[in-house]
Every structure is written in structure tokens, then in C-alpha cells.
Amino acid sequence: MIEVRHALHDAAQQLKDRLEAELLLLHVLGKPRSWVIAHADDVLDEAQLAAFGALVQRRRDGEPVAYITGHRGFWTLNLEVTPATLIPRPETELLVELALARIVATARVADLGTGSGAIALAVARECPTANIVATDASADALAVAERNAARHGIRNVRFAQGDWLAPLAGERFDLIVSNPPYIEADDPHLGQGDLRFEPASALASGADGLDDIRRIVAQARDHLAPGGSLLMEHGWNQGPAVRAVLEAAGYSEVFTEQDLEQRDRVSGGIWPGV
Numbered sequence: 001m002i003e004v005r006h007a008l009h010d011a012a013q014q015l016k017d018r019l020e021a022e023l024l025l026l027h028v029l030g031k032p033r034s035w036v037i038a039h040a041d042d043v044l045d046e047a048q049l050a051a052f053g054a055l056v057q058r059r060r061d062g063e064p065v066a067y068i069t070g071h072r073g074f075w076t077l078n079l080e081v082t083p084a085t086l087i088p089r090p091e092t093e094l095l096v097e098l099a100l101a102r103i104v105a106t107a108r109v110a111d112l113g114t115g116s117g118a119i120a121l122a123v124a125r126e127c128p129t130a131n132i133v134a135t136d137a138s139a140d141a142l143a144v145a146e147r148n149a150a151r152h153g154i155r156n157v158r159f160a161q162g163d164w165l166a167p168l169a170g171e172r173f174d175l176i177v178s179n180p181p182y183i184e185a186d187d188p189h190l191g192q193g194d195l196r197f198e199p200a201s202a203l204a205s206g207a208d209g210l211d212d213i214r215r216i217v218a219q220a221r222d223h224l225a226p227g228g229s230l231l232m233e234h235g236w237n238q239g240p241a242v243r244a245v246l247e248a249a250g251y252s253e254v255f256t257e258q259d260l261e262q263r264d265r266v267s268g269g270i271w272p273g274v
């Protein structure tokens with residue numbers, strides 16, 4: 001028998017991360033975030049302690065917290081995540097903000113490579129009259145995204161399986177957004193930390209990391225309404241290269257926006273039409 005405060009202190013030291021220790025304990029106990037504050041003196045029984053210890057060990061072996069608990073917060077949504085989906089990152093909320101700034105109530109929006117559905121569902125939550133479609137090559141990822149839509153009662157997103165715009169033949173959009181894979185194939189980070197557990201197809205994209213961005217930029221020209229926007233997340237050092245790809249493909253008003261850490265994160269442009 002051990003008090004919550006001691007169990008948490010011990011786990012936080014092992015993980016060198018207090019928040020992760022709390023998230024794992026709350027998962028074991030099935031409690032919400034606020035629970036810890038008022039329950040530091042509660043006593044854990046042997047079974048709870050053993051279950052908590054097992055999760056702490058999985059984390060020490062490298063497994064991401066979000067895959068252990070099966071969910072991650074993004075925007076205002078608590079989203080189911082599985083190893084079939086990338087774990088949503090806080091910096092991707094910039095893409096949501098930029099998307100919302102560019103759409104009107106009746107906008108047609110496509111989110112390419114939606115994974116857990118994070119971007120599409122956040123936009124849908126803020127703009128419930130927009131007509132949104134989310135694609136993913138992975139049927140397993142799309143199943144997660146569909147469950148996330150259902151869990152949050154979001155009805156204005158439909159889902160289509162396939163690469164980028166392939167399942168959307170003949171459709172045009174006012175806005176296309178994507179957080180595609182953009183890490184360089186030989187980047188050593190792919191072999192470190194949480195990235196080792198995430199789907200490689202959601203992370204890496206050719207020698208310079210831009211293979212999928214080039215595909216999306218090219219394909220989107222046939223799927224944007226005149227004056228429609230394309231917005232894509234990318235790495236901190238890829239802003240100039242992504243802008244060059246957009247400009248060479250004929251997009252106008254090409255720009256890059258920085259995330260909260262003042263790093264280039266999202267680039268985009270407007271498709272002027274034919």
C-alpha cells in the first residue's frame with residue numbers, strides 16, 4: 001500500500017517526467033486530469049500499484065505515453081490514437097488556426113493523410129457547417145479517425161481511403177490542408193524516442209523529406225477551386241524549399257508561418273485557377 005503522492009514521485013523520477021507519470025496513473029485508475037490534485041493522500045492497492053508499475057516500465061522501454069493510454073489531446077478534442085496513427089503534436093494546431101482563418105461557413109475542405117483525424121476534426125468542431133473530407137492511405141488509421149468523429153459527435157467530416165487526393169477524383173475544394181510525412185529518410189531522429197513507434201509512412205518522405213509535399217502540391221492544382229488555398233505542415237528548415245515547390249507549380253501569395261517556437265512550420269499558397 002502506498003499513497004498516490006509517493007507512487008507519483010517515484011514514477012516521475014524513473015521517467016524524469018511528472019506529467020507522463022500522472023497520465024499513466026490516471027489511465028490505470030480511469031480518472032480525469034483534475035483528480036490528482038485532490039487525491040494525493042489516497043492509497044493505491046496492490047493491483048493498482050502493479051498495473052501502474054507495468055505502464056511505467058513500458059514507458060521506460062520507450063513506448064509513447066499516447067500509445068499506452070490510447071489517447072492524446074489536440075485542440076479542444078481528446079482523440080483516440082493507435083500505432084496506426086501519428087500522435088498529434090501541439091505545433092500542428094498552427095495548421096488548424098491558419099485553416100480556420102481562411103474558410104467561410106460553407107467551405108469545402110480536404111485534409112490529406114488525416115491519421116487520427118486531428119486536423120479535420122478540429123476544423124469541423126470550430127466550423128460545423130463546412131463540408132470536410134479526410135483521406136488516408138491506411139484503413140486502420142481511417143477507422144481511428146472515424147471513431148474520433150463519432151466520439152465527438154462530429155458529423156460534417158466524411159472519410160475516404162487512398163493516397164492524398166486519389167480518392168477525390170473530380171472534386172474541388174476551397175481549402176486543402178495536410179500534415180504529410182516530411183522527415184528526411186536518413187534522419188537519425190527516426191531511430192530515436194517516440195518516432196520509433198510511429199508509422200514510418202507518416203514520418204519520412206524521401207531523401208530531402210519533400211517527396212510527398214511535391215506530390216500534394218502537384219495534385220492539389222486539379223482539386224482547388226480558383227482562389228482556393230493549400231496549407232501544409234513541414235520541418236523547421238524546409239520553409240524556403242516548400243515555398244520554391246509551391247511557386248514553381250504556379251501558386252500565388254506563397255507564404256510561410258512560424259509556430260510558437262518561432263520555427264517555420266506551415267507553408268501555403270493560393271491556386272489562381274487556369
Ligand code: GLN
Binds near residue numbers: 180202
Ligand atoms: N513533427 C513531427 C516530428 O518531427 C513529424 C511529423 C510529420 O512528419 N508530419 O516529430
